[in-house]
Amino acid sequence: MRLAVVLAGLISLAPCSVWAQQAPAAAPDTNEVEAPAEKESTDSKAVPLEEIRHFVMIYNAIREAYVEPKTDTQLMHSAVRGLMFDLDPHSVYFDRDDAERFDTSTEGQYEGLGVEVQQQPGQMLKIISPMEGGPAARAGLKSGDLIIAVDGKPISSDNGNRALRGKAGTAVKLTIRRGKEKPFDVSVMREKIIVPSVAKRMLEPGFGLVRVSGFQATTAKEFDDAIASLKTSNGGQLRGLVIDLRSNPGGLLNAAVEMSDDLMNAGTIVSTRGRAKSGDTVYTAHAGDVLNGAPVVVLVDVGSASASEVLAGALQDSGRARVVGSLTFGKGSVQSVLPLDNGDAVKLTTARYYTPKNRSIQGVGIVPDVLIKSDGKTRNVTYNEASLLGHLRGENEMAGETGGEVLTGEMPVTAALSELKRMAGVTTPVAKPKAK
Known part of the structure; x- marks a missing residue:
């Protein structure tokens, strides 16, 4: 059974104890439900009986008179999704399949075939992409293949x-339909599939880069391993590091906290505050800068959101790092x-998060210390938290604010390296003019 997960985005997988303990009890019998007070209060624990009656009337009308039949399950799922819709864009209802996919994206590993699939009409799964080197790919499965049966079912x-x-x-035996070929069976052995979130490379002797594509349960450990590997390949130490968070949508809050802690010796990393004050938390760093x-x-760029902004904000406010790039997405809420x-x-x-200097970046974003503009070679669409319909209004959000840019390619990396070398005291020699 899954545990409640705290996210700073898309945010250890630890039980969300406050909310788990305060889950509503089963509704009492109708004659024991309190009638709503004349002035409705958002803090009241009374069930709004009259509104429930209205809902049941509409529910029954749809079930009995809608042009096409709808099951009770379909109607209730639609009702719950409608309930979530008017909250904010990040509050959503997951059915079982969506919940399992979400679990996989945060855990960073699962047991299966190493293949991304999409449910299709007509009782089949379409293979979007088999993971390179995974069991599905080794068995010869290809993008576009249709799985029409599993173990004959x-x-x-x-x-x-x-x-x-x-x-x-x-x-597991898969029955595959590929183009106009006759359906055929493929046997695939399930394995433990690791979905990496961290990549590394050396930019120049002494200066490394770690790319973090998302924050999942394994990210902090992957980051530690990447740093150790970069050190080993460079005589045991690094003169500087670029952390590339471009287009990183976020993920587990704890992963961003652990990465921040790896680079800080003391001080606040991030704090969260919501309506349930017993759940307010302050995360602090411990000695041990890797x-x-x-x-x-x-x-960073405009695609850097949520847990990415937690990490960037913590290192920026503490003076541990300089932020280079574009204004970030501006998602300062916790799910x-x-x-x-x-x-x-x-x-x-359930809460907003705040940087060490008590900044709420909801609807605002992290402002870089060094601003980079896109190269203009690709179409750049401004898309940020403040542009989302029904978004949670930020405490510091101003009307008419513009968002950042998507930064692709090596140009931003070159700019980040230049700033890193300046911080490290490395001067770039001026090229001498060639003698004529």
């Missing part, structure tokens, strides 16, 4: 992707994932 919307999962070391004070540059007993889940906005 037809695919349905009820089992979907779950039918492909299973204990590592167990085999770079021993070597300069750090954090590279808690609340699992339901039927396998579904609710991702609910």
Whole structure:
């Protein structure tokens, strides 16, 4: 059974104890429900009886008179999604399949075939892409293949992707339809699939880059391993590091906190505050900078959101790093994932987060210390938190604010390296003019 997950975005997987303990009890009998007070209060625990009656009337009317039949499950799922819709864009209802996919994206590993699939009409799964080197790819499965049966049983919307999962070391038989070929069977052995979130490379002797594509349960450990590897390849130490967070949508809050802690010796990393004051939290750093004070540059763009902004804000406010790039996305809210007993889940906005200098960047973003403009070679669409319909209004948000830019390619990396070398005291020699 999944645990509640605290996210700073898309944010250890630790139980969200405050919310788990305060889950509403089963509704009492009708004659025990309090009637709503004349003036409605958002803090009242009374069930709004008259509104419930209105809902039941509409529910029954749709079930009995709508032009096409709808099951009770379909109607209730639609009702719950409608309930979430008017909150904010990050509060959503997950059915079981969506909840499992979300779990995979935050855990960073699962047991299965190493293949991304999409449910299709007509009881089949379409293979979007097999993971390079994974069991599905080694078995010869290709993008565009259709899975029409698993172990001889037809695919349905009820089992979907779950039918492909299973204990590592167990085999599964897939019936595949490929183009106009006759359907054929492929046997694939399930394995433990690791979804990496960190990549590394040396930019110049002494100066490394770590690319973080998302924050999941394994990210902090991957970051530690990347730093150790870069040090080893450079005589045991680094003169500086670029952390590339471009187009990183966020993920687990704890992963961003742990990465910040790796680079800081003391001070506040981030704090969260919401309506349930017992759940307010302050995260602080502990001694042990893995770079021993070597300069750090954090590279961001408008796609850097949520947990990315937690990391960038913590290192910027503490003076541990310089931020280079574009204004970030501006998602300063925290979500808690609340699992339901039927396998579904609710991702609910429960708090705002604040940088060490008590900044709320909701709807605003992290302003870089060094601003970079895009090269103009690709179409650049401004898209940020403040532009989302129904977004949670930021405390410091101003009307008419513009967003940042998407920064692609090596130009931003070159700019980040230049700033890093300046921080490290490395001067670039001026090229001498060639003699004529």
